[in-house]
Amino acid sequence: MTTTEIFDTLWMEYTQRTPSAQKIKDLFIDKGNKIINDHVAFRTFDDPRVDIDVLAKPFLAVGYIESGEYTFVAKKLYAKHFEHATDKNAPRVFISQLKVAEFSTELQAEVKKMIDAIPENELNSGELVFKGRLWEQPSFVVYEKLQEETEYAAWLYVNGFCSNHFTVDVNELDTFSSLQEVNLFLKENGFKMNTSGGEIKGTPEEYLEQSSVLADRIPVVFKEVTKEITSCYYEFAFRHAMKNGKLFSGFIAGSADKIFESTDMKL
8 A cells, every 4th residue: 555545545434433524624625725634643552462563564664664752651651653754745643552551450351352352364464553443342331441440441442443533734724824723713613622731732832732623422332232432533733843943743742641532531
């Protein structure tokens, strides 16, 4: 697959889970904008069978390289971001993983059970990012138990391996000059913003400002019951020039920490 094919495939799957993203994209296009994707994010566990390095394989194969790493102490996460070595217009890729050993033995057992159930050919395919949930139909009882410890694991249990969010590059919008204008436009069109840590995460002094709408909720058929559960969300990023004149290209852990909460059921 080429870089374009990878992101086209991911976008098709993502918009099926996240109908609001296509609606938002269309609203921006109708205002005369071309949408450039700043980054796509994925979630996984730190089990070596499915960890960051495994999910990164399709991107490494088309020329991506590691470009930064991040630790989220409170959420017990570790992450890396990747950039294309030569194509500066290619979206960044952000992959985080849960530090499973830092949770209860019950959660560790459930995660192991999930991963043990993945067919060997899928684990070795190098294409986990496209595969979604590869274990049995989820149990609402298990979902709630996971949720008590971490929303992240509960979300993964239901959604599996997929694009957690795409991100509009606000710098490239023609009819908006700030993230504040973008957020106002979204709210005027009926979308609810993630306000955890403030509507805008980050500052010009940190060279990155981010915001996101709350995740869509889609019906999930559990073993016991059908419930509407958070799927994915759309993010918006405005990057500022550093002292050398170049736009900041990395991520701010403190801001990303709050962006993660866009999928929290309680928001």
